[in-house]
Amino acid sequence: MQAIVNVILKDGVLDPQGRAISHSLNDLGFNEVSDVRVGKQILLEIDENDPARLRQRVARMCETLLANTVIEDYSIVVANEK
Secondary structure (H helix, E strand, O other): OEEEEEEEEOOOOOOHHHHHHHHHHHHOOOOOOOOOOOEEEEEEEOOOOOHHHHHHHHHHHHHHHHOOOOOEEEEEEEOOOO
């Protein structure tokens, strides 16, 4: 099965890359953009058939390595979950 992990800085944590992108978009005439947050997406192929167990294992991976939970939030999407 495939799990998709999205990691993004928590609200209130300074995001200089997001701020730079926001300013650049505004400079290019995209004035409707008021805020940008930059994150990362991690795709995992995992040998597991139980979506609940997969989600549990991936959450443990996030807490252990994939996300810095002090400053980042994460979400997990299980592809083709039934």
